[in-house]
Amino acid sequence: MKVAVFGASGLLGSAVSQSVVRRGHLLYPYSNVSPTVHSGGQRCEALSLENDEQLTRELFDQWPDAIVNCAAVSSPDAVNLFPEKAKLVNVVGAHRLASIASHIGARFIHISTDMVFDGKNSPYRSTDVPNPLSEYGKQKLEAEKKVLSVNEENIVVLRITLINGNSPSGKRSQHEKILRGLAEQKTLTFFDDEIRQPCSSENTSDAVVELLERPQLNGLFHWAGSEEVSRYELAIRILRHFGINSEKIIRGSVQTASAELGERPNHLSFILEPLSSKLCVQPLSIEEQIQQLKIPLDMYSWYRKFADCPSSYVHRF
Ligand SMILES: NC(=O)c1ccc[n+]([C@@H]2O[C@H](COP(=O)([O-])OP(=O)(O)OC[C@H]3O[C@@H](n4cnc5c(N)ncnc54)[C@H](OP(=O)(O)O)[C@@H]3O)[C@@H](O)[C@H]2O)c1
Numbered sequence: 484m485k486v487a488v489f490g491a492s493g494l495l496g497s498a499v500s501q502s503v504v505r506r507g508h509l510l511y512p513y514s515n516v517s518p519t520v521h522s523g524g525q526r527c528e529a530l531s532l533e534n535d536e537q538l539t540r541e542l543f544d545q546w547p548d549a550i551v552n553c554a555a556v557s558s559p560d561a562v563n564l565f566p567e568k569a570k571l572v573n574v575v576g577a578h579r580l581a582s583i584a585s586h587i588g589a590r591f592i593h594i595s596t597d598m599v600f601d602g603k604n605s606p607y608r609s610t611d612v613p614n615p616l617s618e619y620g621k622q623k624l625e626a627e628k629k630v631l632s633v634n635e636e637n638i639v640v641l642r643i644t645l646i647n648g649n650s651p652s653g654k655r656s657q658h659e660k661i662l663r664g665l666a667e668q669k670t671l672t673f674f675d676d677e678i679r680q681p682c683s684s685e686n687t688s689d690a691v692v693e694l695l696e697r698p699q700l701n702g703l704f705h706w707a708g709s710e711e712v713s714r715y716e717l718a719i720r721i722l723r724h725f726g727i728n729s730e731k732i733i734r735g736s737v738q739t740a741s742a743e744l745g746e747r748p749n750h751l752s753f754i755l756e757p758l759s760s761k762l763c764v765q766p767l768s769i770e771e772q773i774q775q776l777k778i779p780l781d782m783y784s785w786y787r788k789f790a791d792c793p794s795s796y797v798h799r800f
Pocket residue numbers: 489490491492493494495496513514515516517518530531532533552553554555556557558572594595596597623643644645646650655
């Protein structure tokens with residue numbers, strides 16, 4: 484298949500690009516402004532989802548068999564800062580891509596989030612009624628509805644959870660943010676009563692590519708790892724993987740957090756059926772996900788000096 488991946492310079496999109504190539508498909512990777520980042524061994528082409536004319540022309544020229552949309556303004560804080568601008572990508576751009584995919588008969592996979600739920604009734608099935616608390620969650624839910632209204636066939640909306648993985652920029656995933664925070668001597672607080680069910684970018688990408696190859700699976704699905712964990716416990720386990728003492732972070736509670744953080748879903752987890760019993764790819768445990776995490780290359784010399792036990796971590800290039 485010719486597979487166009489949008490958001491290919493990001494945390495998930497870069498892993499999807501690698502899975503696409505690994506499975507022997509032809510990759511067309513796109514980013515917004517990161518043309519130099521290589522994904523799946525290829526250079527991403529800069530193409531904004533906001534540019535209707537250019538987007539349509541490029542996809543009509545390339546006529547891919549499948550399109551994966553990992554592009555988004557994925558940080559809730561960034562969405563709060565410029566909600567209308569974010570909407571152009573998260574909602575309008577996603578809808579535009581779905582419409583073009585339908586027009587050219589391409590299979591379309593769109594990535595959404597657990598943040599469409601309020602976290603009061605976990606674990607959630609894909610048939611449960613969403614109730615997003617944040618502007619980011621609201622935009623992602625609106626996009627889901629618009630994308631799924633385009634076509635009943637050849638379309639998947641895959642809701643995923645907090646992603647563990649290695650991003651091309653080395654700045655986008657949990658462990659990368661923790662390491663950079665420590666390097667900048669920031670005070671890092673993680674809540675022990677905020678529960679998530681993280682997924683791995685590599686494992687999720689394999690699930691995405693299997694969905695590309697299984698055209699009989701259509702509609703809205705949930706994907707995550709196999710276990711729940713608090714944000715604090717996840718941070719501790721990440722630090723342990725890198726041989727860094729857990730005293731370097733602070734244990735906090737949502738109950739006593741500053742009101743500035745806004746209302747957050749306390750407990751987000753998914754029921755992975757029916758998808759997990761239909762796919763060959765299976766969800767990973769927290770430990771399996773953590774084993775895949777690497778030190779960003781530009782942080783390596785800092786890390787060797789900073790870690791309490793750097794020899795406990797073996798960097799695989
Ligand atoms: N990260 C998580 O923990 C998480 C959890 C649940 C769901 N998700 C969802 O998973 C998907 C991927 O998230 P991620 O964390 O991998 O995102 P990410 O690392 O922030 O990457 C976002 C990607 O979108 C591209 N992009 C941004 N604006 C664009 C525009 N106007 N036109 C075209 N491309 C644009 C970026 O390109 P540049 O690099 O050029 O800016 C980048 O490639 C998103 O749908 C997100 O909502 C993420």
